[in-house]
Amino acid sequence: xxxxxxxxxxxxxxxxxxxxxxxxxxxxxxxxxxxxxxxxxxxxxxxxxxxxxxxxxxxxxxxxxxxxxxxxxxxxxxxxxxxxxxxxxxxxxxxxxxxxxxxxxxxxxxxxxxxxxxxxxxxxxxxxxxxxxxxxxxxxxxxxxxxxxxxxxxxxxxxxxxxxxxxxxxxxxxxxxxxxxxxxxxxxxxxxxxxxxxxxxxxxxxxxxxxxxxxxxxxxxxxxxxxxxxxxxxxxxxxxxxxxxxxxxxxxxxxxxxxxxxxxxxxxxxxxxxxxxxxxxxxxxxxxxxxxxxxxxxxxxxxxxxxxxxxxxxxxxxxxxxxxxxxxxxxxxx
Amino acid sequence: xxxxxxxxxxxxxxxxxxxxxxxxxxxxxxxxxxxxxxxxxxxxxxxxxxxxxxxxxxxxxxxxxxxxxxxxxxxxxxxxxxxxxxxxxxxxxxxxxxxxxxxxxxxxxxxxxxxxxxxxxxxxxxxxxxxxxxxxxxxxxxxxxxxxxxxxxxxxxxxxxxxxxxxxxxxxxxxxxxxxxxxxxxxxxxxxxxxxxxxxxxxxxxxxxxxxxxxxxxxxxxxxxxxxxxxxxxxxxxxxxxxxxxxxxxxxxxxxxxxxxxxxxxxxxxxxxxxxxxxxxxxxxxxxxxxxxxxxxxxxxxxxxxxxxxxxxxxxxxxxxxxxxxxxxxxxxx
DNA sequence: GAATCGAATTGAAACAATTCATTTTCGGTA
DNA sequence: TACCGAAAATGAATTGTTTCAATTCGATTC
Numbered sequence: 028x029x030x031x032x033x034x035x036x037x038x039x040x041x042x043x044x045x046x047x048x049x050x051x052x053x054x055x056x057x058x059x060x061x062x063x064x065x066x067x068x069x070x071x072x073x074x075x076x077x078x079x080x081x082x083x084x085x086x087x088x089x090x091x092x093x094x095x096x097x098x099x100x101x102x103x104x105x106x107x108x109x110x111x112x113x114x115x116x117x118x119x120x121x122x123x124x125x126x127x128x129x130x131x132x133x134x135x136x137x138x139x140x141x142x143x144x145x146x147x148x149x150x151x152x153x154x155x156x157x158x159x160x161x162x163x164x165x166x167x168x169x170x171x172x173x174x175x176x177x178x179x180x181x182x183x184x185x186x187x188x189x190x191x192x193x194x195x196x197x198x199x200x201x202x203x204x205x206x207x208x209x210x211x212x213x214x215x216x217x218x219x220x221x222x223x224x225x226x227x228x229x230x231x232x233x234x235x236x237x238x239x240x241x242x243x244x245x246x247x248x249x250x251x252x253x254x255x256x257x258x259x260x261x262x263x264x265x266x267x268x269x270x271x272x273x274x275x276x277x278x279x280x281x282x283x284x285x286x287x288x289x290x291x292x293x294x295x296x297x298x299x300x301x302x303x304x305x306x307x308x309x310x311x312x313x314x315x316x317x318x319x320x321x322x323x324x325x326x327x328x329x330x331x332x333x334x335x336x337x338x339x340x341x342x343x344x345x346x347x348x349x350x351x352x353x354x355x356x357x358x359x360x361x
Numbered sequence: 362x363x364x365x366x367x368x369x370x371x372x373x374x375x376x377x378x379x380x381x382x383x384x385x386x387x388x389x390x391x392x393x394x395x396x397x398x399x400x401x402x403x404x405x406x407x408x409x410x411x412x413x414x415x416x417x418x419x420x421x422x423x424x425x426x427x428x429x430x431x432x433x434x435x436x437x438x439x440x441x442x443x444x445x446x447x448x449x450x451x452x453x454x455x456x457x458x459x460x461x462x463x464x465x466x467x468x469x470x471x472x473x474x475x476x477x478x479x480x481x482x483x484x485x486x487x488x489x490x491x492x493x494x495x496x497x498x499x500x501x502x503x504x505x506x507x508x509x510x511x512x513x514x515x516x517x518x519x520x521x522x523x524x525x526x527x528x529x530x531x532x533x534x535x536x537x538x539x540x541x542x543x544x545x546x547x548x549x550x551x552x553x554x555x556x557x558x559x560x561x562x563x564x565x566x567x568x569x570x571x572x573x574x575x576x577x578x579x580x581x582x583x584x585x586x587x588x589x590x591x592x593x594x595x596x597x598x599x600x601x602x603x604x605x606x607x608x609x610x611x612x613x614x615x616x617x618x619x620x621x622x623x624x625x626x627x628x629x630x631x632x633x634x635x636x637x638x639x640x641x642x643x644x645x646x647x648x649x650x651x652x653x654x655x656x657x658x659x660x661x662x663x664x665x666x667x668x669x670x671x672x673x674x675x676x677x678x679x680x681x682x683x684x685x686x687x688x689x690x691x692x693x694x695x
Numbered sequence: 696g697a698a699t700c701g702a703a704t705t706g707a708a709a710c711a712a713t714t715c716a717t718t719t720t721c722g723g724t725a
Numbered sequence: 726t727a728c729c730g731a732a733a734a735t736g737a738a739t740t741g742t743t744t745c746a747a748t749t750c751g752a753t754t755c
Contacts, residue, residue, distance in 0.1 A: 028418065028499075030711055041735045046713060056733060071497055076474045077420065078711035080411035081740050084362065088454075096436050097637070105430065109457065118471055120422075121455040123443065137452055140410045163405055165362075248641050277641045284643070303431070307582050307611045309618070309643020364741055375705045380743060390703060412741035415710050 029070045038066035049074065080142065088118045089330060090138045091323075092131065092148040093171075096123040097247065098274060099302040100319050101149070104171060107323025108147055115331045117144060126245070128152045139164055145330040147171050147323075153216060155179070167333045169326045172317075173216055174345055181333065183326040183346045187217050190315040190350035191224025194269045194297045195238065197313070197352055199228070201295060201359070203267035204236040209254045209279065210271030211246050218271050221299065225269060239265065246271065251278015258294070259286055266294060267358070273298035273305040276312055280357070284309060296357040306355065313358035316351045363404045372400035383408065414476065422452045423664060424472045426465065426482040427505075430457040431581065432608060433636040434653050435483070438505060441657025442481055449665045451478060460579070462486045473498055479664040481505050481657075487550060489513070501667045503660045506651075507550055508679055515667065517660040517680045521551050524649040524684035525558025528603045528631045529572065531647070531686055533562065535629060535693070537601035538570040543588045543613060544605030545580050552605050555633065559603060573599065580605065585612015592628070593620055600628060601692070607632035607639040610646055614691070618643060630691040640689065647692035650685045 035042045040063060047054045048063040055063070066072075080086045091108050093101040109119045120143070124131040131151045138146055139160075145167035150158065158180065161168050170182035198206055208225060210218035225238055241257055243250040251274060258268060258279065270276035276298030283290055290296055290310045298305050301316035325346055333341045369376045374393060381388045382397040389397070400406075414420045425442050427435040443453045454477070458465040465485045472480055473494075479501035484492065492514065495502050504516035532540055542559060544552035559572055575591055577584040585608060592602060592613065604610035610632030617624055624630055624644045632639055635650035659680055667675045 028711095031713095032711080042712080043714080043736065044734055047734085050713080054733075059733080073470070073473045073498060075415070075476060075711050077411045077414035077476060078740090079713075081409070081415050081711080081742085082713050084740075086411065096439065097433065099431065099433075102430050102436070106457070113467075118454070118475075119456070120452070122453070123440070136407070139407045141452075142409060142411060164407060248637055277638070281641050281645075303582055304611070304638050304641075307615050307638075307642075311615075362741095365743095366741080376742080377705055377707095377744080378703085381704085384743080388703075393703080409741055412710090413743075415712085415741080416743050418710075 029072050031072070031074070034063065034066050034070060034072050037070060038063045085142045085144055085334075087116065088120050088141065088143050089327065090120045090122065090134070090141075090143045090146045090148075091171075092122045092124050092134050092138075092146065094124060094126050094149045094151065095246070096121075096125075098272070098300075099304065100272070100300040100317065103302075103319035104149075104323035104326075107320035107325075108171075108327040109323075111324045111327035111331065115327075115335075117331070124149075124151050126151055128157075132157055135160070139166060142166075145169070145334050147326045147330060149173055153214070167330060169330045169333075171322060171326045174347065177345070178343060181326075181329045181343050181345065183322050183329065183348070185317045185322065185348045185350050187220035187350075188224035188227065190299065190317070191221030191269075192228040193224075193350060193352040194221075194299070194315050195225040195228045196232075197354065197358060198267040198269065198295060198297060199232055199234065199236060201267070203295060204234070205263050205265045206236060206238045206267045206269065207241050207258055207261070207265040208238055208269050208271070209241045209243060209251070209258075209275050211243060213242075221269075221271055238269075243275065247274045248278040248281070251275035251280075252282045253278075255279040255282020255286075259283070259288065264294075267297070268294060269297045269299075271299055273300045273302045273312060273314055276314070276357075277304065277308055280308060280310065280312070291356065291358050291360055295359075298357075301353050308357075310357045311355035313355045314353050316353050318348050318350075322348060363406050365406070365408070367404060368397065368400050368406050371404060372397045419476045419478055419668075421450065422454050422475065422477050423661065424454045424456065424468070424475075424477045424480045424482075425505075426456045426458050426468050426472075426480065428458060428460050428483045428485065429580070430455075430459075432606070432634075433638065434606070434634040434651065437636075437653035438483075438657035438660075441654035441659075442505075442661040443657075445658045445661035445665065449661075449669075451665070458483075458485050460485055462491075466491055469494070473500060476500075479503070479668050481660045481664060483507055487548070501664060503664045503667075505656060505660045508681065511679070512677060515660075515663045515677050515679065517656050517663065517682070519651045519656065519682045519684050521554035521684075522558035522561065524633065524651070525555030525603075526562040527558075527684060527686040528555075528633070528649050529559040529562045530566075531688065531692060532601040532603065532629060532631060533566055533568065533570060535601070537599075537629060538568070539597050539599045540570060540572045540601045540603065541575050541592055541595070541599040542572050542603050542605070543575045543577060543585070543592075543609050545577055547576075555603075555605055572603075577609065581608045582612040582615070585609035585614075586616045587612070589613040589616020589620075593617070593622065598628075601631070602628060603631045603633075605633055607634045607636045607646060607648055610648070610691075611638065611642055614642060614644065614646070625690065625692050625694055629693075632691075635687050642691075644691045645689035647689045648687050650687050652682050652684075656682060 305312040639646040
């Protein structure tokens, strides 16, 4: 493997000069610069990141640990983060905790060994234990899609309480009184917050409308299908369903379609996230849109600020973005 | 930052012993081992991957560069690869070339600097120029979802010619004579191969059935919507459409639905990949299933074999997996 | 009591870059 | 000719780990 020494020898200069050609070309005389560059090309020299890193004490990579790569929502977040990182000359290591606290812990220690520049993470473990370790090791992190207790770190999230409210207010406005909320365990912040918002709207409206909770194991299409079957068996059968994400909603929609239940006439449906497939569904889905791409960008920007040259004057910030209701056919009788 | 020297000092042993405790615990006396381990815990020591790497000359990370992260097909490939890699104690760096040859080149040189263990890549640049560089630098790679010229390297792919044939034979069997093929440019191997297979079946059947090509810019849902609009304007209007992937098919389906064209009665539809959303569509999509997860696993396994201890006896292999037609409502009149 | 052996431990070299205090070079000036 | 200053180039030190030849230390054997 050809190293900087080989280049130096080939070009008849010292290793310091080769390094200068690469990192501060202005410092080197033009003639020397050309000689070195042609040697680099001729030998096919590629500098070793590990050696640079070892010297610098940290890498040029930021890690992004998401909850579920099969969910296009997180792919959008990743795309936003990646764009911002690459503009700053950093690489992104994208990983999937698949909602497992064990996987999360594994990855976080991998990141620590890698001395990554920082971590963007949608935490599985709400206790924040895993992240506390990061504080101890001085690794910067930004919590994505999950607010973090004040003062502990940066976060970028969407106002889920508000989002839940938007969905249920819309259904109330359509005259629904028997509603259901399909989500994962209330131990998951996003499921809990959306529920809280939904209940808040009900209380505020002073209505006797019901919102029954249907809990599912996982937040994917298959779980949505199961939930759909359970909804059909409920008595009284709900006339409107709010799902904690679009994957669930698509699953519910499929179950309803299979059972010949008309959407929205017999049952209205509202999802959450507004992934591309929501708009592409059989009956286009009404959904609470989250600015996923912007969230990814904002999170990466925060991290870059925190770990950049001006790191000294960095103060932890919590950014909260606003969701937006996108009404489509699945909740509007025509 | 606490290093191995600090641990050695705290435990009253040499750095070599600390290293042995971490890497070959059997070599160290129990009493010493415990002392070192407790020092590690007490100081919060995390070993530096970059230093290990520098010494070892290569990293413990394999890179996976996919064409389009927004396509669930590639997410499945990534999941398979990641599983295999983690079982072998390696990390995965997942990146998205977004079908851009420039992005691809950028990432490949990033990987070279990182001295990654190896690269799994779905090449954008068919010329293989980018990969030739890898040969020169001795970086192992496996081409995923794309066969590679014999002898140049490993590859895992799916028999796309066969897949295209399956789709069109099915449509012929349903009695269709006016068909269309929606895909990206024929410069893309997978689009070309599927077309070749489709035409092959037509020729073999000795029919006068038509298969007109509708070319789109990108392979996503939005492009599918455009294609759908164009299909509706064709004369004679095709009675069956085969799409080069499911995203296109979902877009076409949506356009047809919007125009009130019944699927499959007025127009039958067959997709490719069999992503989860294909089965979850308004009209569940008939699709040519690719074993994405298995492909990812197989590719990672090949790479691990090539870069492992038994690397010497490694011979490049080309694995070709078989696609399978999954018939659903979108192509079967009931 | 010396020789031998094996297990445990040591410590220096090597990895490939960056950095920075020195040194060299060279044109211009006194 | 000697000297000065700026620009260019040098090369040793540094980073944190792994590896391995060498050393130490008891216990066992003769």
